Amino acid sequence: MTLTSRRSFLIAGSAATAAVLVPVASGTATAAPVAPGRTISVAAGETYELAATTKVSRLTIGEGGRIVAPDGYDISLTVDGVETGQLLTATGGTATLVQAGTYRGDVVLTVAESNDVTYQTLTFPFRQALYVGSAGVDSAKSVLSAVRGGKVTDTAARNVSIASTGECFNGVYVESGSYTLQSPTITLDGNGRSDFAGYGAAVVGDGSTTKLVVDGARISNKGVVRTTVIANNGANVLVKDSFLRARDGVLPADYQATVETPYMESVPWMLGLDGNVRATNLIGKGSIATYLNSTVFSETWGALSVEGGSGLKLTAINSHVGNTGAYGYGTYAIGDATVRVLGSRFDVGSYATIIAGPAAVVHYGDSTRDAVAALNTELELGLTNAELRGIPERSTVVNSGHFGYMFFGAGQLTLDGGTVINSERATFLNKGQQTTISVDGSKGARLNPRDGIILQMIELDDPGPVPVNGKMMNIGVYTEPTTDPTKNSSFDVTAVHSTDAAATFSSIGLKGDFYNGMRNGKNMVLTFEGSRVEGVISATRTKHRVSSIDSSTFYELGIVTNTVQAAVNNGVVVKLNSGSTWTVTGTSYLTSLTLAADAAVKAPRGKAVKLTVDGTEMAITAGSTYTGALTLTVA
Numbered sequence: 013m014t015l016t017s018r019r020s021f022l023i024a025g026s027a028a029t030a031a032v033l034v035p036v037a038s039g040t041a042t043a044a045p046v047a048p049g050r051t052i053s054v055a056a057g058e059t060y061e062l063a064a065t066t067k068v069s070r071l072t073i074g075e076g077g078r079i080v081a082p083d084g085y086d087i088s089l090t091v092d093g094v095e096t097g098q099l100l101t102a103t104g105g106t107a108t109l110v111q112a113g114t115y116r117g118d119v120v121l122t123v124a125e126s127n128d129v130t131y132q133t134l135t136f137p138f139r140q141a142l143y144v145g146s147a148g149v150d151s152a153k154s155v156l157s158a159v160r161g162g163k164v165t166d167t168a169a170r171n172v173s174i175a176s177t178g179e180c181f182n183g184v185y186v187e188s189g190s191y192t193l194q195s196p197t198i199t200l201d202g203n204g205r206s207d208f209a210g211y212g213a214a215v216v217g218d219g220s221t222t223k224l225v226v227d228g229a230r231i232s233n234k235g236v237v238r239t240t241v242i243a244n245n246g247a248n249v250l251v252k253d254s255f256l257r258a259r260d261g262v263l264p265a266d267y268q269a270t271v272e273t274p275y276m277e278s279v280p281w282m283l284g285l286d287g288n289v290r291a292t293n294l295i296g297k298g299s300i301a302t303y304l305n306s307t308v309f310s311e312t313w314g315a316l317s318v319e320g321g322s323g324l325k326l327t328a329i330n331s332h333v334g335n336t337g338a339y340g341y342g343t344y345a346i347g348d349a350t351v352r353v354l355g356s357r358f359d360v361g362s363y364a365t366i367i368a369g370p371a372a373v374v375h376y377g378d379s380t381r382d383a384v385a386a387l388n389t390e391l392e393l394g395l396t397n398a399e400l401r402g403i404p405e406r407s408t409v410v411n412s413g414h415f416g417y418m419f420f421g422a423g424q425l426t427l428d429g430g431t432v433i434n435s436e437r438a439t440f441l442n443k444g445q446q447t448t449i450s451v452d453g454s455k456g457a458r459l460n461p462r463d464g465i466i467l468q469m470i471e472l473d474d475p476g477p478v479p480v481n482g483k484m485m486n487i488g489v490y491t492e493p494t495t496d497p498t499k500n501s502s503f504d505v506t507a508v509h510s511t512d513a514a515a516t517f518s519s520i521g522l523k524g525d526f527y528n529g530m531r532n533g534k535n536m537v538l539t540f541e542g543s544r545v546e547g548v549i550s551a552t553r554t555k556h557r558v559s560s561i562d563s564s565t566f567y568e569l570g571i572v573t574n575t576v577q578a579a580v581n582n583g584v585v586v587k588l589n590s591g592s593t594w595t596v597t598g599t600s601y602l603t604s605l606t607l608a609a610d611a612a613v614k615a616p617r618g619k620a621v622k623l624t625v626d627g628t629e630m631a632i633t634a635g636s637t638y639t640g641a642l643t644l645t646v647a
Contacts, residue, residue: 287312
């Protein structure tokens with residue numbers, strides 16, 4: 013059946029099957045056909061089964077009354093074209109129920125075939141305004157009374173409007189097919205349930221054969237995990253020229269914060285964040301999400317998220333991304349995800365990117381024609397030559413209210429082109445992770461930390477979840493160590509290890525400090541190529557501003573003071589390669605220093621720098637290497 017005939021059949025059938033519910037002996041009612049314009053009344057405590065899509069002018073449900081669909085089907089209520097009235101039956105549950113009350117107007121009760129989606133241990137009964145499968149729009153699984161205006165075909169929906177004030181209702185669900193959403197307006201106001209499954213999201217692309225293009229969309233959601241766009245299970249989703257916004261909702265009063273993903277409805281506070289909605293999510297295996305010339309904002313938590321799975325690719329090109337609240341991230345990189353940000357502006361509360369590893373690759377750079385064309389091929393975006401020519405070349409700018417980047421796991425980060433990172437605190441916050449950071453300033457890249465710290469290394473201050481009745485709950489407490497670290501005689505603080513935190517800076521001028529505050533065996537390895545650095549580079553003893561941190565003081569995570577001191581298990585290895593100069597501005601404790609033949613270590617004008625190695629003063633000579641307990645002081 014073609015879309016036109018399917019849709020016409022449904023609309024005609026809705027009028028023909030307008031019904032009054034007739035109780036039967038079992039206490040369950042079934043629908044009996046009546047003329048349009050009649051009403052439905054469900055008495056208190058009664059359960060009625062509605063067999064077919066039904067249109068009435070008034071629906072009344074008494075307290076404890078239930079209106080349900082037959083097995084294999086789900087029911088959705090729209091009033092004047094807006095999905096409404098349906099709420100979750102329990103916190104942490106998956107089922108929804110039309111609530112008691114009176115609904116008047118253009119009332120449609122749609123009985124649609126079930127679209128059950130299983131994520132880990134739970135099955136979520138999806139309901140969606142528009143369901144698209146491999147053969148196009150499937151009216152049997154769609155709630156077409158929630159699709160207003162525009163034109164819908166088997167390959168595209170243009171200028172449609174979808175709105176919801178209930179819970180867990182999805183706008184568009186595309187599975188195993190190619191589809192274009194052209195200029196949709198989607199507004200979902202009310203809680204979702206799981207952004208790991210996509211339950212309650214505005215748009216979901218699901219399946220390895222799914223190619224979804226969202227063009228010119230305006231999506232504005234408000235509610236707990238009421239995500240705007242999700243790519244899952246190998247789907248390839250392109251969002252261009254669109255506006256996406258997600259605002260926090262109100263968590264259920266009995267919700268308990270957890271890291272158990274089937275039940276997670278708020279950000280784990282151990283990331284130094286708060287909030288309960290991410291604007292987007294990229295999940296599954298081999299999924300791709302690309303945001304081109306779009307605006308994507310979450311209130312808190314995160315704007316462009318990547319969660320779980322493998323082989324995930326997230327890209328932002330010439331887009332404006334960020335958070336409207338005080339805390340939140342721009343992108344998240346976990347597992348082996350590849351995250352690329354080209355020619356975009358990030359205005360974030362906490363971090364441009366959280367790198368959670370263990371093999372994440374992140375790149376911030378310019379949207380050059382060659383770079384965008386290469387991504388068009390690699391990601392199969394389908395942009396025409398005319399579209400590619402119309403994409404302006406831009407540099408990336410990050411403005412962060414806290415840190416630039418936070419390493420919560422191992423990963424690789426590259427900054428190049430004209431990328432500028434402006435942050436209130438350290439550009440790079442490394443919480444005890446193996447890193448490969450590369451900053452190339454040859455085309456104008458700059459790092460501007462307002463607190464004067466470029467790289468801050470600390471021990472992981474995540475207290476971790478606590479098991480409670482078989483679930484991992486976010487109720488841990490971080491306690492600041494009060495004892496001095498104990499020397500690990502088997503760890504070489506002068507060597508470079510594969511597990512160290514390494515950073516290379518090329519062709520750039522840097523003004524700021526580098527601190528290694530690790531306690532338990534990780535060196536900071538800094539390499540400078542044709543660069544100038546002015547600041548302190550040192551092993552240090554760090555201290556948080558408070559002695560303990562819990563969920564009520566999450567914002568204290570990562571914020572420390574530094575007291576420079578000789579390395580214990582936190583070596584500092586510095587390599588000044590050809591053409592590099594280090595101007596030492598304060599006492600610095602190193603464990604290895606290598607100077608190329610044309611490299612130099614100097615003091616600010618009018619001062620002198622002195623080097624001692626294992627307590628013995630030594631001249632600083634180009635072309636030399638020094639190892640041991642190195643102390644550089646400025647007189």
